[in-house]
Amino acid sequence: MSWLDLPEDSLFGVANLPYGVFEPEGGTPRAGVRIGDLVLDLAAALADPVFDRPDLNGFLAQGRARWSEVRASVRDLLTDPGHRPRIEPLLYPLDQVRLRLPFEVADYVDFYASENHATNLGRMFRPDSAPLTPNWKHLPIGYHGRSGTVVASGTEIVRPRGQRKAPDEAAPTFGASRRLDIEAEVGFVVGTGSALGTPIPVGGFAEHVFGVCLVNDWSARDLQAWEYVPLGPFLGKSFATSVSPWIVPLEALQHARVAPPERDPEPLPYLADDEKWGLDLRLEVRLNGHLVSRPPFSSMYWTPAQMLAHLTVNGASARTGDLYASGTVSGTERDEYGSFIELSWGGKTPVELPDGETRTFLEDGDEVRITAIAPGPDGDFIGFGEVTGRVTPALGD
Ligand code: MN
Numbered sequence: 001m002s003w004l005d006l007p008e009d010s011l012f013g014v015a016n017l018p019y020g021v022f023e024p025e026g027g028t029p030r031a032g033v034r035i036g037d038l039v040l041d042l043a044a045a046l047a048d049p050v051f052d053r054p055d056l057n058g059f060l061a062q063g064r065a066r067w068s069e070v071r072a073s074v075r076d077l078l079t080d081p082g083h084r085p086r087i088e089p090l091l092y093p094l095d096q097v098r099l100r101l102p103f104e105v106a107d108y109v110d111f112y113a114s115e116n117h118a119t120n121l122g123r124m125f126r127p128d129s130a131p132l133t134p135n136w137k138h139l140p141i142g143y144h145g146r147s148g149t150v151v152a153s154g155t156e157i158v159r160p161r162g163q164r165k166a167p168d169e170a171a172p173t174f175g176a177s178r179r180l181d182i183e184a185e186v187g188f189v190v191g192t193g194s195a196l197g198t199p200i201p202v203g204g205f206a207e208h209v210f211g212v213c214l215v216n217d218w219s220a221r222d223l224q225a226w227e228y229v230p231l232g233p234f235l236g237k238s239f240a241t242s243v244s245p246w247i248v249p250l251e252a253l254q255h256a257r258v259a260p261p262e263r264d265p266e267p268l269p270y271l272a273d274d275e276k277w278g279l280d281l282r283l284e285v286r287l288n289g290h291l292v293s294r295p296p297f298s299s300m301y302w303t304p305a306q307m308l309a310h311l312t313v314n315g316a317s318a319r320t321g322d323l324y325a326s327g328t329v330s331g332t333e334r335d336e337y338g339s340f341i342e343l344s345w346g347g348k349t350p351v352e353l354p355d356g357e358t359r360t361f362l363e364d365g366d367e368v369r370i371t372a373i374a375p376g377p378d379g380d381f382i383g384f385g386e387v388t389g390r391v392t393p394a395l396g397d
Contacts, residue, residue, distance in 0.1 A: 003081045004091075006036045011383025014075050015376040018246035018385070019056055019211070022097040029054035029100050033074050034246055034385075038091040045077055045090050046070065055104045056247065060191040060210050061320040067191065067210060071251055099245035101152040102213070103189060106321035108147040108241070109311055110185070110217055110233075111140050113302035115261070117330035117338065124346045125225065137265060140302040140310045142324070145217075146238040150323060153244050153387040157218055159364060159394040160239040164222040176394035177220035177236075179347065180362040183328040184285050184295050184338035184370050187215040188304045189247055190322035197315040202273050205305035206250055208318060212304075214244035214283070214370050214387040215325045221341050221361070243323070244387040248374075252382055256280045256374035260303050267306070270313055277305040279374065281384070283329055285338065286369040287362075290353045295329035295338040297372075364393045 002014050012018070012034050022039050023029040031051035032039035043052035050058040059070070077083045112118055115132070118141075122131030135141065159180055165172035191210030194200050200208055217237060224236030260278035267273075281297035302310075304326065312318055328338040337343045340361050343351045350358035362368070368391075372384040 016382035018248045020245045021100040041090045105147040105150040106319040108145040109324040111142040112327040115301040117328040162223040165226045179221035181219045183217035185215040185325045187213045187325045193319040196317040199312045202309040211247040211249040216242040246385040277303040283372045
């Protein structure tokens with residue numbers, strides 16, 4: 001128990017302790033750990049300059065043993081009442097700081113690991129063929145995204161412009177996307193990288209991956225549908241990807257581990273996942289404050305350990321600050337879909353909001369908020385915080 005007066009159902013108790021980067025009023029950005037609705041100044045609390053910088057990368061590079069050591073120290077500082085006089089002045093209320101992008105993103109990869117999502121999109125994008133491509137159950141499909149446009153939660157999303165061509169139109173036109181969408185995803189942050197030529201096995205996941213955040217992979221479906229053949233996502237995705245400010249360390253997720261769904265067929269040996277890195281993360285998606293979906297991460301076909309093994313199996317190296325995202329998390333039910341293209345079934349059945357409004361895709365001014373919780377110890381839950389973003393009009397509109 002912390003000496004802080006936390007509500008019993010706090011999602012940010014000592015079982016969680018996620019890391020972020022915050023900027024106090026009049027101060028420089030620095031690393032912090034969230035406890036309740038406060039953030040602890042780590043550089044001051046631990047007298048370690050690795051935390052006195054505007055990103056977590058230096059700490060991420062230090063590796064698993066150091067991550068565990070720091071977590072244990074922070075826990076001690078927040079639970080042993082003897083530390084209270086020194087530590088209490090180093091806690092900042094969250095409403096008095098600005099939260100920043102928590103790490104400098106090295107490479108960014110996005111997967112496509114939900115069987116429900118891939119099946120739904122296959123039905124819509126390729127109605128005349130089997131919904132899953134022949135490779136889907138043999139490897140976690142992904143693409144390399146654009147790390148330079150990964151942005152902090154709260155960053156406004158300017159509606160992208162580009163080429164659009166509906167199937168019934170003879171030629172493409174240029175203009176603002178008419179089918180701007182979200183993808184509710186989970187992101188994995190690489191702490192220690194790997195050497196070029198040396199793959200990371202499935203069993204190396206916890207050694208290399210520091211923690212987990214929430215991701216909104218904003219997607220312009222009309223741009224995407226016209227451009228994606230044959231090389232995959234490009235401008236329909238690269239304009240912005242938002243991430244949550246808190247990185248939940250893997251160690252905080254031990255109680256969230258679950259077996260992934262049954263694999264059929266058995267994947268090749270390098271993808272054998274004996275460690276069961278399925279995760280019971282329960283996402284919620286809100287549009288302008290209204291709950292529209294509860295995507296269950298436990299339904300993902302491929303685990304994050306398999307994704308990292310696949311991402312490096314060709315010898316590609318991983319780097320500190322690499323971010324790889326799961327792909328849209330969608331359950332089997334309509335109210336578990338993690339994108340509006342699924343919720344509105346390609347724009348055919350609008351989502352009805354409690355205030356009487358309806359949506360197929362996002363309108364200017366819409367705000368999307370994705371949150372998640374996961375089981376912690378003793379039947380409690382831990383929280384991921386939120387990733388938010390508001391859509392602003394396209395340039396020239
Ligand atoms: Mn995506």
